[in-house]
Amino acid sequence: MNHASARVRRARTVEMLARAVTGAAAFGVLGVVAFILGYILYRGAGSIDWEFLTAPPRMFMTQGGIWPAIYGTLLLTFWTAVFAIPVGIMAGIYLAEYAPKGAFTRVIRLAIANMAGVPSIVYGLFGLALFVLTVGFGRSVIAGALTLACLTLPVIITATEEALLQVPQDLRQASLALGATRLRTVLRIVIPAAAPGIVTGSILGLSRAAGETAPILVTAVAFYSPVPRTVFDETMALPYHLYIMATQAVKPAPDVVWGTALVLVAGVSIINVVAAAWRTRQRRRIRW
Amino acid sequence: MTDASFPRRRTGRPAFRRAAESVVTRAIAFSGIAAIVILAAITVFLGMNALRAVGDVGLWSMITGTDWFPTSKEPSYGFLPAIVGSLWVTAVALVVSVPVGVAAAIYISEFASRRTKEVAKSVIEFMAAVPSVVLGLMGLAVLVPSIRVLMRLDTGLTAFAAGIMVGVMALPTIISISEDAMHAVPADLRTGSLALGNTRWQTVHKVVLPAASSGVFAAVMLGVGRAIGETMVVLMLAGNSGIVPNTPLVSVRTMPGTIAGEMAEVVQGGEHYSVLFAMALVLFAMTFIINLVADVVLENQRKRWRR
Secondary structure, three states: OOOOOHHHHHHHHHHHHHHHHHHHHHHHHHHHHHHHHHHHHHHHHHHOOHHHHHOOEEOOOOEEOOHHHHHHHHHHHHHHHHHHHHHHHHHHHHHHHHOOOOHHHHHHHHHHHHHHOOOHHHHHHHHHHHHHHHOOOOOOHHHHHHHHHHHHHHHHHHHHHHHHHOOOHHHHHHHHHOOOOHHHHHHHHHHHHHHHHHHHHHHHHHHHHHHOOHHHHOOOEOOOOOOOOOOOOOEOOHHHHHHHHHHOOOOOOHHHHHHHHHHHHHHHHHHHHHHHHHHHHHHHHOOO | OOHHHOOOOOOOOOHHHHHHHHHHHHHHHHHHOHHHHHHHHHHHHHHHHHHHHHHHOOHHHHHHOOOEEOOOOOOEEOOHHHHHHHHHHHHHHHHHHHHHHHHHHHHHHHHOOHHHHHHHHHHHHHHOOOOHHHHHHHHHHHHHHHHHHHOOOOOOOOHHHHHHHHHHHHHHHHHHHHHHHHHOOOHHHHHHHHHOOOOHHHHHHHHHHHHHHHHHHHHHHHHHHHHHHOOHHHHHHOEOOOOOOOOOOOOEOOHHHHHHHHHOOOOOOOHHHHHHHHHHHHHHHHHHHHHHHHHHHHHHHHHHHOO
16 A cells, blocks of 8 residues: 555545545535525524514514515516416427527527526616516516516526427327327427426526516516505515615614515525425436 | 219318417417517617617717716716726626636536535525525625625725625526536546546546536636626625726626616606616627627537537
8 A cells, every 4th residue: 555656645635635625615605505594594584473474564664564575576476477488488399399400590599598698687677668668567567577577588498498308209209100290299298298397497487587686676666565456556576675675774673674585585495495306206207 | 983972071180270280380489589589679679778878978988988977967977987896896706606616516527426416406506596685685794794894994885795795696607507518528538537547636637627618618608797797786785886996895886786776766768867778788788798609619519529
């Protein structure tokens, strides 16, 4: 064992060092995530009670609950799903099943990848110009949801395409050989087989949209409003409520701030964990 | 036997079903180009609203102007404070996120056990879903006060504080894209290197990283795009002062922060309003180019290792 030359010993030391440094980076990142979650849980847990979740704010937001903000975020996310999911899934189907290999398809792919990197405030201004002013929805749930739908679209498209591409070619060929048309093959054979991936991808995309502040800042939200009656009303929303509570000059009770943060983070976390766990299970169940 | 002895039989599928199929197929093809339509619409609508600013102030004098006093009696709309501020924030973010992100990607792709890899990947996927406003709040509560005390500054609301938090936001992008790039390097190359007696690290350093370098570069570019465009964190943490900063340890104004912070207060259709659209257009152009470069690099890398 002691015959190892100096070079080999040096290589061993460097190897150990490299493992330690890269490992520290990886676990450091996981640690940051854990710290953020833990800190918010620690500061926010005390303020969560039934009233906080179900009552409207009182006393200039220092007391009462955040129900209108919770409801507003749920409503925005629901309508975002309504607009983004059909188009996103169809676009994914187009790319995976119909698109010819060529320059045009390449441009489409570049456009989708690029959409994913457009800053959220740019989507906000786009939504303001198009949906709020030109179409004339005004600041409203529907204008905000359409804006968020644009932002979520690339996530859903990519998830759908990836899920479809994982379905083996044999299934398609078998279906076509039995005389099914291309569309029928896609709808009856390919989509059901790819459903877990499509559903999780869409849910993850929507959970991100639910946490976005900048796009709804100029298209949908109000500092205080009652629960919206129709989709053409403005609304409160959790991320915006949190932003205002955290930055406004007159400090509100910190309980409200951290309670709101906890509700938002917990909502996003639960959705993410459930969706990811479900996807893992489905992947184990279906093996091609 | 004549033709007439055969009753006319309907062959194939009923007409309505064929019609329905063609409608659905067309909808699918149309959705396919949705991304292009939306990107074009973004350009058109930002451009239309920016027209007045370009006419009144001039695009070049906005981009090169060093003063941002939009509400004074004789307003000046110089983008430089915001552009330079955004660059400082981005620089700090990169210093934080590139070494950590690439190192973490190396560990996850090359050293971690399968179990650790799965867990780490899902945590990082989850990290990308943490709302930016929550990270802004964490920055306000934890980072800003510590920076003020540790660095003996008047305020902790600086490009430095914003940059660290933006770096955290860029981490999931950098880690997952560079991990993908390393994962795509064929296993043969690795086993070949190991068989020649190289250690794992030597393999990473001499084989995997060079082979994955363009993917890692693309990951960094996408991280830059994220960092420049990140809005809520900089709006909450950067401090939004009006000067052209020459150090990250002062309050800075950023492009996304300026747009988001002032859009709610301006007169719709006014000059200031239009100037903010022009700034959004500049920001959009910058991220568009950055993303385009990254996408092209990634696509080429993908082609290289396909089979």
